[in-house]
Amino acid sequence: MASNSRQPAKRVLAPELTSAHTQVEGEAEDEDTNPPNFLVLPSGAGANRVLMVGVATEIDDVGQDDEYLRLRCSDPDGNVFFTYAGQYSKGPKATITDLEVPSRVAVIGKPKTYEQEGDVFVSLNPETVHEISEEEYNDMVLEAAEATVERFAGEASSEKFETLAQSAHQESERVEVYDRCVEVLETLHEDMADDPADDTFSEDELEQKDYDELRALASEFDSVSGNAAADDIVSALAGEPRPA
Known part of the structure; x- marks a missing residue:
């Protein structure tokens, strides 16, 4: 029977997330589950899921055939990270669609590396996106x-x-x-x-x-x-x- 357990979300700042570029495969809990992927953080930890907060500054539809939303967020020092939500992230996508920018958000998701013109970048596949208060953000x-x-x-x-x-x-x-x-x-x-x-x-x-x-x-x-x-x-x- 497949396990419903999930890796805990690590609290990560944008500079560390976007500086990472290596993902490794972990060990499956049993033969019925897929092995988790971990982003190797420069600080010496592995992140299967992360919790990020930022100020949402831009929302763009970057899809070709279907709507695929890109959420641009920045932290207090101007460091930027991106979250992408499409047809397989209906809950987060709906939240992003209703967001007014700028607004403060908390994103829990899985980091994913991708290559573009020879460089490796990291984005988030969101599980949840929530608007938060200034106090919660700080x-x-x-x-x-x-x-x-x-x-x-x-x-x-x-x-x-x-x-x-x-x-x-x-x-x-x-x-x-x-x-x-x-x-x-x-x-x-x-x-x-x-x-x-x-x-x-x-x-x-x-x-x-x-x-x-x-x-x-x-x-x-x-x-x-x-x-x-x-x-x-x-x-x-x-x-x-x-x-x-």
């Missing part, structure tokens, strides 16, 4: 940033996918992805700050601050997350959890 961006930092720190990665990530990406590429994800966190802080011009810092400036200074910087997130996420992120930043 909270979910923060949670994705925290999950990303934990993966790069080795707390949420796996030996198998870490080895695959090292093979698929040069160290400099992985550091660049990490830095871009941290920039998303900084931009979210800037958007939330009362005076963003005085409250934003470069990565070099962050690295020169001690824990208490970093904790004060991240305190803005407490009102959004409602948990200890700010402490966790600051601890990770202070420890410089970058790929070895």
